[in-house]
Amino acid sequence: MNISIVPMSADHLDQIYQIERRAHSFPWKESIIRALDSRGACHHTLLVDGRVGGYFYAQNIVGEVSLLNIAIDPVYQGKGLGRQLLAFLLSLCEQQDAESVWLEVRASNLPAYQLYLNAGFNEVDRRFGYYPTENGREDAIIMSYFL
Template sequence: MNISIVPMSSDHLDQIYQIECRAHLFPWKASIIRDLDSRGACHHTLLIDGRVAGYFYAQNIVGEVTLLNIAIDPAHQGKGLGRQLLDFLLAFCEQHDAESVWLEVRASNLPAYHLYLNAGFNDVDRRFGYYPAENGREDAIIMSYFL
């Protein structure tokens, strides 16, 4: 199994959108997935044997990186790939002289929350009722990592 993490390209977008729809109850719209030129974009794709298995969308604005979206194909979850992708992001940020990384995670997404805690992120705040949920709204936990 050959794993690589490369800058996201338009060739990846169909596979990314398919994973987005499988991995998230409320997926991003295709138009957002396809926007590779947003300000400060530093989006990357995790490939296994040349096929998309995960990705992240991040934005670096004057040294403050926001992790906007991260996902591993459900068929590949539980194999440490999410941690590998997150570690890549943190190393990328360090190489590009970022000062901090910020993210929001659903309060109910305990595997992701623990992944971020174990990687060194800290809870900063909570946005009440931020995310749509099956039965109304749910909170977002805001987390940060200082390089």
């Protein structure tokens, strides 16, 4: 597998939207996926042999980075690509002299939660009943990483 991580471009968006729908139980709307020019945007795409295999949407506002969305195509999950993509984000934040990275993760998403813990994120709080589920709502765990 030839892996590269590049700035997200409009050429990636059709594949990203397809992955978003396969990777998340409650995917972002297509209009949000296609909005690349938000304030402080630093969105990137992970390419596997030239095809989109994953991505993240992040926003850097005055040195505080919010990881808004990250996904690996289910076909490639479990191969370390999520760890690689997250490490790239943290390195990018260092290069941009960011002070911290913040994210929210579903309480039920134990693989992602463990990935963030292993990368050095700390749990700081919870938003109770934040995310929709098939049977109601679940908590969002707020995590931070200080550079």
